[in-house]
Amino acid sequence: MDAIILQILNGLDKGSAYALIALGLTLIFGTLGVVNFAHGALFMIGAFCAVTVQRILTLSYEVVDETQTDFLGNPLKVKVPYVESWFGPETGAAIIDWAVPLAILFAIPIMIAIGFIMERGLIKHFYKRPHADQILVTFGLAIVLQEVIKYFYGANPIPTGAPDVFRGSFDFGVLLGFDPNAIIYPYWRLVYFSFAALIIGGVFAFLQFTTFGMVVRAGMADRETVGLLGINIDRRFTIMFGLAAAVAGLAGVMYAPINSPNYHMGMDFLVLSFVVVVVGGMGSLPGAVLAGFLLGILESFASMNEVKSILPGIDQIIIYLVAIIILLTRPRGLMGRKGVMED
Amino acid sequence: MFGLDKKDFNLFLVVAAMALLAPFILNPFPTDSALAQFNAGYPDLMQRFVIFGIFAIGFNILFGLTGYLSFGHAAFLGVGSYSAVWVFKLLGMNVLPAIALSVVVAGLFALLIGFVSLRRSGIYFSILTLAFAQMSFNLAYSVLTPITNGETGLQLTLNDPRILGSSATADGSIPVTNLLPGLEIRSAYDLVIGPWSFTFNVGYYLCALFLLLAFYLSVRIFRSPFGMMLRAVKSNQQRMHYTGLNTRPYTLAAFVISGMYAGLAGGLMASMDPLAGAERMQWTASGEVVLMTILGGAGTLIGPVLGAGFIKYFENIFSKINDNVLHGWFAFMPDGLEDFIVTIIHPFIGKGWHLTLGILFMLVVIFLPGGLVEGGQRIAKMFRKKSEGTDTHVDAKHPAE
Structure with a gap:
C-alpha cells in the first residue's frame, strides 16, 4: 500500500509538468488552431528565466577582507553579491536563496512578451497554411530558440537550487499511519504540485468565470460568429497565446530545482507533451490535464522494480504504448470533442 | 530510355554525372590553397552526401507524394544499421548481404509500424510515428542492450564468429568491410594532377551506384500510376474514399518503400563504418531528414538530394570555420570593424x-515552401520572363506592319 502511494506521489510532479505544458498546447490549439512545436522551447526558456534571476542576484564585486588571509598570507579577496551589500547580509542571502520563486515575477512579463512576439511576428501568418507547415515552422523556431539558449548558457545543465526551507523531505508515512521513512517526498515536489494545481485552477477559473474567458470559449466554439458580433476575437486569441506561453514558462521556472535546466529539456518534454495532448483529446483542456497526471503516474508505476522485473523496459515505453493504444481504440482521446482535427 | 521520358532521362543523366564525377566537382581548389577548406571531395563526406541523399529520396516518396509527415523515419535507418552490423558479426565482412538484409529488415519493420500508424492521418500520424520511433530508441538504449549494445553502440569485436570470414585478420586485428574478396570498402585511389588531388574511393562509388538506383526507382514511382494514386491521396483522400477506393494499401506500400530506402541508407552507413548506435534512431535524426527534404523541395525529384547535399556540406564547412578563419577573411577591414563583424558572425x-540551419529552415518554410527547387525555378522564371518580355516587345512592334 505504501509503495503504491509513493508511486502516485512520484508521478504527480512529472505529471504536473506534463499537464501544464499540455494545457498550454491545448489552449493554443483550441483558440488559434495551431500546432505549436515550439512549446517545449517556451518551457525551457522559463527554466532559464530561473537561471538568469539566480545569476543576476548573485552578481558580485570583490572586497578585500583584512581579517582573513589566503594561504600566501595576503589579505583575502571575498566576493560580495550586490544584493547583500544593499539589503544587509541576512536579507540579501535570503533573497538569493529564494531566487527561483522570485523568478516567477520575472518570468511572467518575459514569457507573455515572447508569446506576443511569436504570435504576431510568426504564427499569425500560418493560420491559413496546412498543419504540416505549422509543425515545420514551429519546429524550426524550436531549434533556433534552443540554439540561442545554448549559445548564451552553454550545453551543460546548470544546477538551480530551491530555497533552503524546501530542501528536505516530508515524511508522508507518519501522516498516514505507516512506518516512518516508508513514504518520503521532497518538499519542493510538493510545492511544485501545489503550484501546478493553482495555475491549472487559475486558468480554468479565468476561462469559466470572467467575461473575457467566456468570449474566448465562445470563440473556440465558433470563431466566425463571435467575430460577427463585433468582438475583436483575434486580439483575445493573441492574449491567450501569451497566457499559454506564460503557463509553459512558469512550469519551467518551478521545474528548475527538480531537474537542472539544460538547453534540450524543452525538446524532451515536448514529445511527451504532444503524446499527452493526443491521449487527452485534441482541443480538450480537462483532457490535457487529466492525461498529464495519468501518464505521469503511469510512468512512475512502470518504473517500479516489481513491474520492471515482469516486463523489462516497460518504464521507457509505457507512455508511447498507451498513446498508441488510445489513438487506435479511442481516436478522439480520453475527452476529445467531436469534430476537432478529425480526418 | 529505360522507361523514362526525355526530360526525366536528362535529369537522371545530370544526377549520374554529378554522382560519378563528384570527386572532381567537389574538389575545385588545389590542395595547398587557402580555399582548400571548402573542398568536400574526401570519401567520408561524399559518402555522407550520398547516403543521406538516399534517405531523403525515400522520405520524399512518402511525404512528397502522399503528404503523410512521418517524424520517426530514423528508426528504420537505425534498424538497418543494426542488422548490417549483425551480418558483419555473424556472417562475414562482405557488404552486399549486409545491405540486402538491412533493406529487408527495415522493410518488415516499416510494414509493422506503417500498418498501425496509417490508420490515422494528419498530425495523429506524425505523433504515432514519433511515438514508435521514440519507443524503438528507448528500447535500443535500455532493454535491448544484448542486441544493440546500449549506449556504447554495436561494434565488431575479435570474438565474433563470422562463419564465412575470419574472426580476426592474420595480424590480429578486426577485419574490414569489403565489396569483393580483396576489394576493401575503404581502399581508395589518389589521382594527383598538378596541385590538385582527387580521391576515388570504393565505398563512395558503391554508395553512388545505390543512389543512382534509388533515384531511378523514385523517378519510376513518381511517373507510375501508383505515384499518381499517391498524389491523389495527398490532394484529397476523402474524395478517393467516396469513389469507393481503399487508399490504405497504397499509402502502406509507400510507407514500406520509404522505410526500405531508410534501411538501405542505414545499411550503407554501417558498411562504410561498421558500427551502429541508438542515437541514429532519435527523433532529432528523424527531424534532420525532414529538414533535408523540405529544404531541397518536397515532392520534387531532385529536391531531397539537393537538400541532403546542401545540409551536409554546410554542416561540414560551417563547423570548420572558427574565429581565426574569419579574422583572416576580414583582415582587409579596419580593426574595429573587423572585430565587430567577427563578433556578429561568431554565433552562427x-x-x-x-x-544557422534553424533560421534557414524557417525562412524556407515561410517564404519558399517549395524549397531550393522552387527557388531555382523562380529565378529561372525571372530570367525567362525578361527574355520573353523583350520578345513580346519585339512582337508588339511587328503587328503594325
Whole structure:
C-alpha cells in the first residue's frame, strides 16, 4: 500500500509538468488552431528565466577582507553579491536563496512578451497554411530558440537550487499511519504540485468565470460568429497565446530545482507533451490535464522494480504504448470533442 | 530510355554525372590553397552526401507524394544499421548481404509500424510515428542492450564468429568491410594532377551506384500510376474514399518503400563504418531528414538530394570555420570593424551551425515552401520572363506592319 502511494506521489510532479505544458498546447490549439512545436522551447526558456534571476542576484564585486588571509598570507579577496551589500547580509542571502520563486515575477512579463512576439511576428501568418507547415515552422523556431539558449548558457545543465526551507523531505508515512521513512517526498515536489494545481485552477477559473474567458470559449466554439458580433476575437486569441506561453514558462521556472535546466529539456518534454495532448483529446483542456497526471503516474508505476522485473523496459515505453493504444481504440482521446482535427 | 521520358532521362543523366564525377566537382581548389577548406571531395563526406541523399529520396516518396509527415523515419535507418552490423558479426565482412538484409529488415519493420500508424492521418500520424520511433530508441538504449549494445553502440569485436570470414585478420586485428574478396570498402585511389588531388574511393562509388538506383526507382514511382494514386491521396483522400477506393494499401506500400530506402541508407552507413548506435534512431535524426527534404523541395525529384547535399556540406564547412578563419577573411577591414563583424558572425559558425540551419529552415518554410527547387525555378522564371518580355516587345512592334 505504501509503495503504491509513493508511486502516485512520484508521478504527480512529472505529471504536473506534463499537464501544464499540455494545457498550454491545448489552449493554443483550441483558440488559434495551431500546432505549436515550439512549446517545449517556451518551457525551457522559463527554466532559464530561473537561471538568469539566480545569476543576476548573485552578481558580485570583490572586497578585500583584512581579517582573513589566503594561504600566501595576503589579505583575502571575498566576493560580495550586490544584493547583500544593499539589503544587509541576512536579507540579501535570503533573497538569493529564494531566487527561483522570485523568478516567477520575472518570468511572467518575459514569457507573455515572447508569446506576443511569436504570435504576431510568426504564427499569425500560418493560420491559413496546412498543419504540416505549422509543425515545420514551429519546429524550426524550436531549434533556433534552443540554439540561442545554448549559445548564451552553454550545453551543460546548470544546477538551480530551491530555497533552503524546501530542501528536505516530508515524511508522508507518519501522516498516514505507516512506518516512518516508508513514504518520503521532497518538499519542493510538493510545492511544485501545489503550484501546478493553482495555475491549472487559475486558468480554468479565468476561462469559466470572467467575461473575457467566456468570449474566448465562445470563440473556440465558433470563431466566425463571435467575430460577427463585433468582438475583436483575434486580439483575445493573441492574449491567450501569451497566457499559454506564460503557463509553459512558469512550469519551467518551478521545474528548475527538480531537474537542472539544460538547453534540450524543452525538446524532451515536448514529445511527451504532444503524446499527452493526443491521449487527452485534441482541443480538450480537462483532457490535457487529466492525461498529464495519468501518464505521469503511469510512468512512475512502470518504473517500479516489481513491474520492471515482469516486463523489462516497460518504464521507457509505457507512455508511447498507451498513446498508441488510445489513438487506435479511442481516436478522439480520453475527452476529445467531436469534430476537432478529425480526418 | 529505360522507361523514362526525355526530360526525366536528362535529369537522371545530370544526377549520374554529378554522382560519378563528384570527386572532381567537389574538389575545385588545389590542395595547398587557402580555399582548400571548402573542398568536400574526401570519401567520408561524399559518402555522407550520398547516403543521406538516399534517405531523403525515400522520405520524399512518402511525404512528397502522399503528404503523410512521418517524424520517426530514423528508426528504420537505425534498424538497418543494426542488422548490417549483425551480418558483419555473424556472417562475414562482405557488404552486399549486409545491405540486402538491412533493406529487408527495415522493410518488415516499416510494414509493422506503417500498418498501425496509417490508420490515422494528419498530425495523429506524425505523433504515432514519433511515438514508435521514440519507443524503438528507448528500447535500443535500455532493454535491448544484448542486441544493440546500449549506449556504447554495436561494434565488431575479435570474438565474433563470422562463419564465412575470419574472426580476426592474420595480424590480429578486426577485419574490414569489403565489396569483393580483396576489394576493401575503404581502399581508395589518389589521382594527383598538378596541385590538385582527387580521391576515388570504393565505398563512395558503391554508395553512388545505390543512389543512382534509388533515384531511378523514385523517378519510376513518381511517373507510375501508383505515384499518381499517391498524389491523389495527398490532394484529397476523402474524395478517393467516396469513389469507393481503399487508399490504405497504397499509402502502406509507400510507407514500406520509404522505410526500405531508410534501411538501405542505414545499411550503407554501417558498411562504410561498421558500427551502429541508438542515437541514429532519435527523433532529432528523424527531424534532420525532414529538414533535408523540405529544404531541397518536397515532392520534387531532385529536391531531397539537393537538400541532403546542401545540409551536409554546410554542416561540414560551417563547423570548420572558427574565429581565426574569419579574422583572416576580414583582415582587409579596419580593426574595429573587423572585430565587430567577427563578433556578429561568431554565433552562427562552428558549434552554432544548428542555429544557422534553424533560421534557414524557417525562412524556407515561410517564404519558399517549395524549397531550393522552387527557388531555382523562380529565378529561372525571372530570367525567362525578361527574355520573353523583350520578345513580346519585339512582337508588339511587328503587328503594325
